[in-house]
Amino acid sequence: MKQYVIRRILTSLVVLLGVSFLIYAMLRMMPGDFVEQMTSGNPTVTAEQKEKLRELYGLNKGIVEGYVQWLSDALRGDFGVSFTYQRPVTEVIGSKMWISFSLAASAFVIELLIAIPLGIAAARRQYSKRDYLIMFLALAGISLPSFFFAAVLQRIFAVGLGWLPLSGMVSAREDYTGFRLVLDIAYHFILPVTVFVITGIGGWLRYVRTNMLEVLNADYVRTARAKGLPESKVVGKHAFRNTLIPIITFIGGSIPGLFAGAIITEGIFAIDGLGKTALDAVNNKDFPFLMTYLMFMAVLTLLGTLISDILYGLADPRVRFR
Template identity: 45%
Template sequence: MKTFILRRLLLTLPMLLLASMLIFGIFALTPGDFIDGNITLTAARAAELRALYGLDQPLWSRYLHWLGQLLHGDLGFSLQYQIPVSTLLNQYIWHSFLLASVSMLLYWGIALAVGVASALRPHSLFDHLVTAGVFGAMSFPTFFLCLLLIKWFAVDLHWLPAGGMLRTGSDSRGLAWAGEVALHLILPVTALVMLQAGSLTRYFRASMLEVVRMDFIRTARAKGLRERTVILKHALRNALLPIITLLGFELPGLFSGALITEKIFNWPGAGHIHIDSLAARDYPVLMGFTLFLAVLTLLGNLLADVLYAWADPRIRMR
């Protein structure tokens, strides 16, 4: 297993270098930048700023300079916020992690329970209700669902706050702070769970349906094993193998999957500043955040490969 993990780690290095070249090239070749978007600058001041930030250098020179900064843990300098990109992301990234991790735990748990239960009762009333509910939830556009939740529970019923992470002017500490954050989490988490749980439920249902019809499940039942043991120990473990692939996309999804939701609910996360930086053409922030997502994608794929090797020893043999 150690050799397998080491080999996969070594393979990620050239992929990460290629990702950095691709990310830099896309943003560097995009027409316009933060200085072009500032119409208040004179031509002389714009040229001075370009020289100050190195934007007048050749493309290869700028990439090597950016790569050298990355090797020292420096993601660059935000032109819009006038602070280092790493400092900016550190201020917001943990808020995104809180929102997305709570949502992921909920929709994976719900999808697993509902998908398995639906697969064990195919074509039943419960299965048809689950299918209708899944496609109903998936059919809502993100922005419409978020606004609908705000209207119902914040505007009409006044049960929950409409947005933000804390009340305006709040100075809560300790348990009071945690309770306030949890209250503000309910609506955005509900929106993310409704949007994500549907497709994952279908994955679990289809995978479980395929496994429970296999010969080794019939053999396990013929041996007199309890149904709970057959389902949890034999069927579920094999049904999870195709789902492990999805874990490779969950790590970057923790931070990139809630961009619209964070913006609508005014949640102070990385998605919020990502959209603002996109509007302002603050490319150092966009490059740093995109590279961060690329690293998470590679780590997620590595985690999926390791879990595959743990669950199926035949992969380690190859």
């Protein structure tokens, strides 16, 4: 097991190296750069001045040369300074990451709490009215574009009824602290979390239902019934434990992704998380931030697959790592 994890981490490092070069090259090939962006409104800036600025920001080197420079800095733990924030990139990501995580994680927990029982309920009565209703709702949730759904919710609950705040994370001009602050944030999170849950739950529902259906048709479920076990044990113990194997795997793999931020929803609700910051960074051509953010995403993805593989081994006694 330990050996397996070490080997996986080592291969991940190789993958990251390749990924980092691709990201670097692609970002550098984007049309325009930070200097162009900054000076575009000012016709008096001369070409020499622009060149000076490029040198200052480290944008004057070629892709390969620049990449080698970036890599050697990164390996020493220096990911550069954000052009727009004028603070070390790692610091910026570190502070915004938790905002995104708290939003995504609360939605994630709610999704699972709803999707697992409903998915099982749908599977137990396949093709019944209950099943059709649950699957219809799941599909409706998947099909709703989050920007549209968010706007509708804002129109109804914030603008129309005035029950909930339109956007932001805390009430303006109120310096809440401690528990009051938490409550205030929770109040502001209601709408964005609803958007996350409704648009994200469908996938989980379908996943749980499909897995449960497969397991309910398995021979060992028939054996359990033949033993005379009550239906609650047949489904709740024999079937559920087997359904859990892929679900746990999937859940574990999704956890790192919760730090990545949601670009659209965070943007609409003006929540100062990683997703919104990343979007701003694209617009502003904030190269060091984007580079580090995308590398961070790559690390999270690799971490997710590693976690899901490890959990798979823990949940299923048949899996042994070599």
